[in-house]
Amino acid sequence: MRGVAILSLTLALAPIPEWAWAQSRPATCSRDLFQNEGALRRQQTRLSAVANADQATQCRTWREHVGFLQNSRAVFATCQSGAQREQSVAMMDSELADYRALLAGRCGKR
Secondary structure, three states: OHHHHHHHHHHHHOOOOHHHHHHHOOOOHHHHHHHHHHHHHHHHHHHHHOOOOOHHHHHHHHHHHHHHHHHHHHHHHHHOOHHHHHHHHHHHHHHHHHHHHHHHHHOOOO
16 A cells, blocks of 8 residues: 555656647647736736825736736646746746835835
8 A cells, every 4th residue: 555655646747748748738738828927017017107106006916917927827837848947937936025025115015
């Protein structure tokens, strides 16, 4: 019984070959990545537009941006692989941490 558990764990942790991974990703990934790229640019424009806005507007925009970053991270995690995936997901994680800290420090916990 214990041997089966170890074998299952070993298989679960084994690296998936690139060709197998490419076949298992959603068919919409090309479109999703393209749309994600455009959405990232639009988000930067939105963030720039509220740079001098009142605090309530900034906080609302930052909260919405955190939701966007979570969705964007999911697209990268699902549709990319290898070093590119690691870099994109790490960048999203870093941005999420920064905006969560900003929200906590300037907007309260709501």
